[in-house]
Amino acid sequence: MRARPKKPLRPTSVKAGFGRNHISFTGSAAKCPRCPIIKKVNQIQDVIIVGSGPAGYTAALYAARANLDPTLFTGAIAGGQLMITTDVENYPGFPDGIMGPELMGLFRAQAERFGTTVIEQHVTKVDFSGETHKVWVGEQEYSARTVIIATGAEAKWIGLPSEITFSGYGVSACATCDGFFFRGKEVIVVGGGDTAMEEANFLTRHASKVYVVHRRSDLRASKIMQKRAFDNPKIDFIWNATVEEILGETDPLKKVTGARLKSMLEGKTWEMPIDGVFVAIGHTPNSDLFTGMLEMDELGYLIVEPFSSRTKIPGVFACGDAADHVYRQAVTAAGTGCMAAIEAERYLEAQQHVAHAL
C-alpha cells in the first residue's frame, strides 16, 4: 500500500538542484537571506544525518516520515560509493538491474519527498560531549538531539589512472557485487590478506580462472583462508608481483583486456590477457572525524551495540559501511540506516522530544 506523506512538503529549495530540498551554496548559511537553512542553523534539530549513501538516505527517509524534519549532509561524494559504479544487479526491487548513480538519485528523491533537507556540504567537526550534539561545516555550527553517522567507507585502490578509466568496466573492488559479470572469464585478484582470499574464492563460483597477484612470497591472510585458496583448483598465485597497468579498450565500449605485471624481484614486466581485475587490498572507513569521541576497532570501523546502531554516546547512532566491515552491501547499509532512524526516533520519544511514534 502506498502511504501519503503525513505533512505537506515544504518548498525549501534555494537553488535549482536535483530535488525539492536541495541546498547548495558556498558561503556561510547565516549570510544567505532567503535560505531556509537559517532555521536549521538557529534551532536545535531532532536529527542530523552525516552521509548520503544508501545508509544516510534511508535513515533520512525514515526520520522524515516520522516527522523528525531531518537534515542530511551529503559530504564530498553525494550518493556515496555507488556513484562510481555502473550496473547494480543485487539491489532488491530492480529485476533488470539499475545504474548506481540512478539508484542513488532515487534514494535521494524519496528522502526529499518526505521533507529531508539535503545540504551539499562536508561535515568538518563534531562534538558529542554535551547533552546536545554539535556538528560543524567550517565555521557554521548545527545542533541536534540525535546524530546519525552514515559516512561509509572507501575501497583502497592501487592508485593507477587505468583503474579509474576501467572502474565499473572490468575493474572492481567488490566480488559479491560484480563477480556475476565474469561468468566463464579469467580475472586477477590483487592482494594477500583475508579479503583477497575471500574475494578469490567467491569469484571461482563464476570465473573460469582466478589469478591472485601478490607483492610478496607469502600471504597475510589467516591460515584457514590461505588453505581454502590453496585447495581451490581454479585459483593460481602470481607471487612477488604487482599490477603496473590495467590494459583495455575504450572504443566503442570500455573493457579490460589485460594487465601489465611487474616482478618485484627482477623488475621485469610482462603483459597478461585478462578480463577483469578485482582490487582487494582493504577498505578504509570514513571515521577520522570521530576519533577520540566514538569507539572504533583497530581498522577504524565504528563500534555499535550488537543488532543495533547505538554507539556508546546516547543519541549518536552509526550505520552502513562505517560500522560494518563484514557485509559492505547497499542493502545492508540501507537496512542499518533504517535501524538508526527508528532508534533515533525511539530515543527522542524517550526523551519526550517527539510525540508521535513511527
Ligand SMILES: Cc1cc2nc3c(=O)[nH]c(=O)nc-3n(C[C@H](O)[C@H](O)[C@H](O)COP(=O)(O)OP(=O)(O)OC[C@H]3O[C@@H](n4cnc5c(N)ncnc54)[C@H](O)[C@@H]3O)c2cc1C
Ligand atoms: C565500485 C563499487 C561497486 C559496488 N557495487 C555494489 C553493488 O553492486 N551492490 C551492492 O550492494 N553494493 C555495492 N557496493 C558497495 C556499496 O556501494 C556500499 O556497501 C554502500 O554504498 C555503503 O553505503 P553507506 O551509506 O554506508 O556509505 P557510502 O555509500 O560509502 O556513502 C558514504 C557517504 O558519506 C559521506 N561522507 C563521508 N564523510 C563525510 C563527512 N565528513 N561529512 C558529510 N558526509 C560525509 C560521503 O560523501 C558519502 O555520501 C559497491 C562499492 C563499490 C566501491
